[in-house]
């Protein structure tokens with residue numbers, strides 16, 4: 001059950017996945033962390049956990065296909081079976097989608113199809129929604145559009161600041177994502 005995590009940010013979901021593995025609730029091995037940001041907080045988290053890390057500047061490649069071919073080679077070299085996006089701020093292109101068909105998943109901080117794209121939490125607050133949540137979905141060529149695997153809702157109150165909503169969302173994400181990944185891996189083993 002070898003997985004690669006792709007992340008561009010602080011990596012709290014990365015840590016939650018690693019914690020679930022350490023606790024034995026997720027039977028997987030994180031063989032690789034991929035990041036497209038040289039200063040992403042997640043890099044240090046991966047180093048602390050001795051997870052192989054590759055850092056790329058996508059702009060140093062001629063195009064997206066070349067960039068993704070490099071990622072693909074990194075994944076294949078480690079027999080990666082699943083690609084787990086955890087705050088990876090980039091659309092996945094045909095090179096990876098074809099190679100890892102139905103094997104790339106993403107977590108998004110809203111109840112999709114509401115509020116896709118950047119700053120989903122800000123979008124939800126602007127609309128004054130009372131219920132929002134977290135979605136785990138398969139990745140396709142759109143922005144947060146692939147088939148939904150799991151969702152969990154949470155309430156927002158008038159008093160909640162953006163930071164508080166973010167904390168609520170993250171608390172849900174950190175439980176939901178490892179659980180959903182485990183169920184995907186289990187289903188696959190049963191095939």
Ligand code: GRF
Nearest residue numbers: 009010011012013087107109
């Ligand atoms: C999460 O809220 C996730 O839903 C979104 O990006 C954020 C990543 O946070 N796609 P972190 O880097 O895992 O802390």
